Amino acid sequence: MAQGIPDEIMMDGALIKDLAEVAKDEALLQGVLMRIQESSNSSELVTYAPFTLFPTPVPKAVFLQALAVQTHYNTLVDKISQDPDFLQEALASTIEVDDFTARLFRIHQQILKEGKAQSIVLGLNRSDYMLDQGEDGSSSLKQIEINTIAASFGGLSSRTPDVHRHVLKVAGKLEESQRILDNNPASGLAGAVAKAWELYGSERAAVMFLVEETQRNIFDQRYIESELWKRNIPTIRKRFDDVIKTGSLDQDKKLFVDGHEVAVVYFRNGYMPQNYISEQTWDARLLMERSLAVKCPDISTHLAGTKKVQQVLARPGVLERFFPDQPQLVEQIRATFAGLYTLDMGPEGDKTVAMALAAPDRFVLKPQREGGGNNIYGSEICQVLQGAKGTTERTAYILMDKIHPAPVQNYLLRRDAPLKISNCLSELGVFGTYVRRGKDTVMNECVGHLLRTKSSEHSDGGVAAGVAVLDNPLLV
Numbered sequence: 001m002a003q004g005i006p007d008e009i010m011m012d013g014a015l016i017k018d019l020a021e022v023a024k025d026e027a028l029l030q031g032v033l034m035r036i037q038e039s040s041n042s043s044e045l046v047t048y049a050p051f052t053l054f055p056t057p058v059p060k061a062v063f064l065q066a067l068a069v070q071t072h073y074n075t076l077v078d079k080i081s082q083d084p085d086f087l088q089e090a091l092a093s094t095i096e097v098d099d100f101t102a103r104l105f106r107i108h109q110q111i112l113k114e115g116k117a118q119s120i121v122l123g124l125n126r127s128d129y130m131l132d133q134g135e136d137g138s139s140s141l142k143q144i145e146i147n148t149i150a151a152s153f154g155g156l157s158s159r160t161p162d163v164h165r166h167v168l169k170v171a172g173k174l175e176e177s178q179r180i181l182d183n184n185p186a187s188g189l190a191g192a193v194a195k196a197w198e199l200y201g202s203e204r205a206a207v208m209f210l211v212e213e214t215q216r217n218i219f220d221q222r223y224i225e226s227e228l229w230k231r232n233i234p235t236i237r238k239r240f241d242d243v244i245k246t247g248s249l250d251q252d253k254k255l256f257v258d259g260h261e262v263a264v265v266y267f268r269n270g271y272m273p274q275n276y277i278s279e280q281t282w283d284a285r286l287l288m289e290r291s292l293a294v295k296c297p298d299i300s301t302h303l304a305g306t307k308k309v310q311q312v313l314a315r316p317g318v319l320e321r322f323f324p325d326q327p328q329l330v331e332q333i334r335a336t337f338a339g340l341y342t343l344d345m346g347p348e349g350d351k352t353v354a355m356a357l358a359a360p361d362r363f364v365l366k367p368q369r370e371g372g373g374n375n376i377y378g379s380e381i382c383q384v385l386q387g388a389k390g391t392t393e394r395t396a397y398i399l400m401d402k403i404h405p406a407p408v409q410n411y412l413l414r415r416d417a418p419l420k421i422s423n424c425l426s427e428l429g430v431f432g433t434y435v436r437r438g439k440d441t442v443m444n445e446c447v448g449h450l451l452r453t454k455s456s457e458h459s460d461g462g463v464a465a466g467v468a469v470l471d472n473p474l475l476v
């Protein structure tokens with residue numbers, strides 16, 4: 001294992017078995033937890049959230065590069081959200097064929113028409129990267145996507161460093177254990193929510209976590225709730241259904257849910273079409289968007305995180321629109337872009353199709369979806385693009401260069417899964433927070449990281465989807 005855990009440990013079956021037991025117990029002790037699937041609406045049955053036995057080597061330079069660019073990504077997302085013309089133009093072809101994005105866009109337009117009730121904006125983002133391996137063995141940081149809604153694992157990733165430190169010590173790797181970085185996104189995310197709550201200016205008003213029907217990953221959110229309660233900020237957990245049944249606006253557009261005034265709506269739901277089970281769910285989203293509550297994210301920031309916007313940003317000159325006098329900053333962001341290609345109707349989109357059909361294994365075809373498991377790879381790319389021939393269907397997708405990280409061997413610890421060595425690929429996420437009031441940026445920070453690792457046999461899917469597991473970088 002290159003610059004990581006030596007083979008004499010990796011290949012010692014008895015030692016690995018012992019270490020895996022130590023690691024699982026330590027994860028439980030540290031609170032790296034998830035509810036067990038079958039009982040996902042009760043915390044009576046919990047298990048450890050899946051994680052790697054060992055941390056994964058990550059080159060220090062690219063790690064620092066990812067941290068350094070985060071506040072610029074925050075600014076970029078925030079600027080896009082304030083640029084209705086850009087959003088309209090960027091998403092025009094998508095909303096013609098993609099119903100979900102179209103519905104979100106309609107809410108965005110309605111809010112623009114009515115005028116935003118609240119000038120305070122709260123962003124909690126996670127920008128995800130893979131390290132593309134060059135022929136010379138170098139690795140370059142390439143963004144996979146940016147998540148502007150419901151970006152998860154800031155809570156649990158605050159607890160995983162101590163687990164890996166412990167495992168490495170037990171394995172006799174004291175020096176390596178001291179190289180595991182501290183990480184506390186939970187505190188940083190809560191800090192930004194707290195700032196927005198404070199600016200809202202009512203001690204009685206609560207932070208509402210808008211949560212899913214079944215909440216397997218509840219502990220990840222509880223860490224942020226705990227951090228808020230430590231600051232004496234009340235938090236409540238509500239579902240769309242609660243908002244449908246008990247949500248209302250008063251004459252000042254203050255949002256009330258279940259009798260609580262809501263200062264901040266923190267969406268941990270609402271990012272997938274399946275989350276909107278009825279028209280009433282859409283009405284509830286609109287109600288929240290219209291309200292005086294600070295939305296994290298607001299509807300335009302949600303749209304700024306779409307994959308279509310990501311592709312448009314990679315076109316020549318587009319970043320310059322947002323940073324006209326900051327060529328170095330533009331360069332810093334652009335350096336993290338992978339190749340992204342339009343599938344809009346016209347000669348440029350036709351060229352993209354031809355390129356994809358000629359070498360489908362070089363690309364990933366992505367619809368406007370979040371949550372893992374939606375992307376299309378290999379020969380299926382050809383099927384989809386050939387199937388869409390002669391129609392506008394292809395404009396629901398973007399095409400992206402496939403990133404090839406260097407595989408690293410590790411053991412993935414997951415309940416009910418056999419302990420075996422796997423060839424693994426990792427994805428580095430960086431958490432960013434910002435708060436703006438009107439024209440004033442009150443806060444803009446990078447608040448931590450997340451490393452997720454999956455077996456290389458899976459081309460898609462995150463931790464919640466049961467494919468990737470939590471990890472820590474070991475800087476090399």
Ligand code: ADP
Pocket residue numbers: 128130144145338364366369370371372373374375400401402403404427459460461462
């Ligand atoms: P989602 O919104 O569903 O998380 P992503 O763009 O993050 O969509 O893609 C999901 C997963 O697919 C990623 O976590 C990564 O494992 C894989 N993936 C996405 N884009 C690429 C790419 N360009 N190269 C290689 N793998 C990719």
Ligand code: MG
Pocket residue numbers: 128144145371372462
């Ligand atoms: Mg993703």
